[in-house]
Amino acid sequence: MDAVTSNFDLFLKGFGYTLFLFLISGLLSLVLGTLLVACRVGPVAVLRWAGGWYVTLVRSTPLVVVFAFFQFAAPMLGIRFGWVDVHIGAFDFTSFFAIAVVALTLYTSCFVCEALRSGVNAVPLGQAEAARAIGLTFGGTMSQVILPQAFRASVPPLASVLIALIKNTSVAFIFGVGEAVAQMRIMTNNHSSERTTIFLAYAAGYILIVFVFSFLANRLERHWRVA
Amino acid sequence: MRLRKTKAVIAACGLTLAMAACGNAGSGDKGKEVAGKDVKCSDFTGRAAEICKAGKITIGVKFDQPGLGFKSATSDTPTGFDVEVAKILASDLGIDSKDIKWEETISDNREPFLQQGKVDLVLASYSITPDRRKVVGQAGPYMVTGQQLLVPADSKVKDISDLKGKEVCSVTGSTSIDKINEKGAKGVGFESYSECVQKVLDGTVSAMSTDGTILAGFAAQNEGQLKVVGDPFSEERIGVGYSKKATGMCDFINKSLTAAFDDGTWAKAFEKTLGPSGVDTPTPPTLDPCQS
Numbered sequence: 315m316d317a318v319t320s321n322f323d324l325f326l327k328g329f330g331y332t333l334f335l336f337l338i339s340g341l342l343s344l345v346l347g348t349l350l351v352a353c354r355v356g357p358v359a360v361l362r363w364a365g366g367w368y369v370t371l372v373r374s375t376p377l378v379v380v381f382a383f384f385q386f387a388a389p390m391l392g393i394r395f396g397w398v399d400v401h402i403g404a405f406d407f408t409s410f411f412a413i414a415v416v417a418l419t420l421y422t423s424c425f426v427c428e429a430l431r432s433g434v435n436a437v438p439l440g441q442a443e444a445a446r447a448i449g450l451t452f453g454g455t456m457s458q459v460i461l462p463q464a465f466r467a468s469v470p471p472l473a474s475v476l477i478a479l480i481k482n483t484s485v486a487f488i489f490g491v492g493e494a495v496a497q498m499r500i501m502t503n504n505h506s507s508e509r510t511t512i513f514l515a516y517a518a519g520y521i522l523i524v525f526v527f528s529f530l531a532n533r534l535e536r537h538w539r540v541a
Numbered sequence: 542m543r544l545r546k547t548k549a550v551i552a553a554c555g556l557t558l559a560m561a562a563c564g565n566a567g568s569g570d571k572g573k574e575v576a577g578k579d580v581k582c583s584d585f586t587g588r589a590a591e592i593c594k595a596g597k598i599t600i601g602v603k604f605d606q607p608g609l610g611f612k613s614a615t616s617d618t619p620t621g622f623d624v625e626v627a628k629i630l631a632s633d634l635g636i637d638s639k640d641i642k643w644e645e646t647i648s649d650n651r652e653p654f655l656q657q658g659k660v661d662l663v664l665a666s667y668s669i670t671p672d673r674r675k676v677v678g679q680a681g682p683y684m685v686t687g688q689q690l691l692v693p694a695d696s697k698v699k700d701i702s703d704l705k706g707k708e709v710c711s712v713t714g715s716t717s718i719d720k721i722n723e724k725g726a727k728g729v730g731f732e733s734y735s736e737c738v739q740k741v742l743d744g745t746v747s748a749m750s751t752d753g754t755i756l757a758g759f760a761a762q763n764e765g766q767l768k769v770v771g772d773p774f775s776e777e778r779i780g781v782g783y784s785k786k787a788t789g790m791c792d793f794i795n796k797s798l799t800a801a802f803d804d805g806t807w808a809k810a811f812e813k814t815l816g817p818s819g820v821d822t823p824t825p826p827t828l829d830p831c832q833s
Binding site: 373385386388389394396406408409410487488489490492494498499500502503504505506507509 | 559650652653672673675676677679699708710713714715718719727728729730731732736739740743744745
């Protein structure tokens, strides 16, 4: 246990990056996922088609490949994130962090979109027809009537998607972000005699984060329950 | 012109592909077979004698470090200095190099593989550290190297102090990345050294850092684009890993290495593998005595 306790600042810093990755890309993928679902169920054929293809393509690509694309292929096309250079306390947010956020967001937003679509489908068709009947536009129908109900119905699948995102942030460890798994690797390398305890400590860290998140999701679900 | 050449190569490869794999143009880097020496297994004790009697050995090496332990997609056996030293050891146990089973070990699984008996020996740029010696045996060192920097050929960086606060690439979880952070630069970790080379070439990071011997291999691969700079700012003592349960191993390894130091086979292996990257052959290091 010495390895973890004597390097507890590094342990926390690792999970700090994990949480930052999760919060920022989680928020962005909720926004992008909502836009995508609006495209997929919307009245414009081109957007429906584009949304459908985006989800199909990105969802069937392994996350590592999405990361590798932005890390190795995109610079050749002139897509860099060198302008990202923010330092807050001990944390550095540079191109590596930005690429991780972009990759995680693009990937997760597909799953958010599909989780929301299941929620949209759960809203009775009469709701949409009634909204149209009182003269709401498509945007109005979505934002005032359909999506608020859809969000409520999709809390459980959305929570699953976001829990998967918490764990998916660990892919960033081989792409230049010093998050939890990267710190774990440093510790197991320097303290090979305590390999098992180090693994267990980091597993416990992830479990704790997921527990807290699941608890909040449960509360939200109960709070928002549709009668 | 260049395009035509590429096309010609693709066409040529396409033709030969039907019969054989499309190999490197310079297949001269293929490791030479080393025949097992005529030895009496009764000269060894413990596990060393058992391996000698069995006539086969499993050795863990790296597959992704040019000059040390490297296996290209098209070849069956790895090449490099670690591999050559492994062949010397096997040959002293009376084992032909073709009877060696090469197992890929990465930095993270070297101790578990030794403890579980998946490999008999590990020669995978394996630094000797007190903490590792708590869980596995480490004999040697058979090479002493230090951490340097690999930068673009036109870079003004002279050593690590020029990189304070800048991002420097290395392999996630390696000792090198720790040293980078200690020296005031910011280590960013990737899966393998070749990915770091890519990041230095595309300009995302201004340098990468690890053992000079590894960097020299990459500098040679990308001649004119990359160069190795700076005095070594760490000392890595590269040794041979074996299981704590393997009795008689350390004595055998030290004896075998001493013989290789003295008769020049060690120097020859060094010249053959690391010489082409421009590393001068050093004097053999002093071996640690075996702990009883």
